[in-house]
Amino acid sequence: MPTKPTPSNIAALMEHNKNRLNNILQRLLREFSLKFTYDQSGPCNDPTWQCNIYLDRNVIAMGGGTTKQHASEGAALSALEHLHGQYHEKYPNVFASDAVKGCWVCSLLDAPSGA
């Protein structure tokens, strides 16, 4: 039976966003270059990090946070949402997961599937 993601397994999913992003891109595209760039702003004791994700030469997502890690995980999540929006209908299997039944991005976003 379908289970809703709980905050703890969302956190677990979030943790692996960068890996998932890589896996999904490998399934979708044979060749690609994925690059994370970082900018730091604000005071040293309270910095703000901005992460941009480049797929080939295009920025596909960005994220911000108080640590590099947070910024990159947030950016990776929006990159996944971006790819999901483009490819879910065409290639739903790419987003299938063992952790969640069916498309894990749909579960994560709590979006109705097949709408």
Ligand SMILES: [Zn+2]
């Ligand atoms: Zn989906």
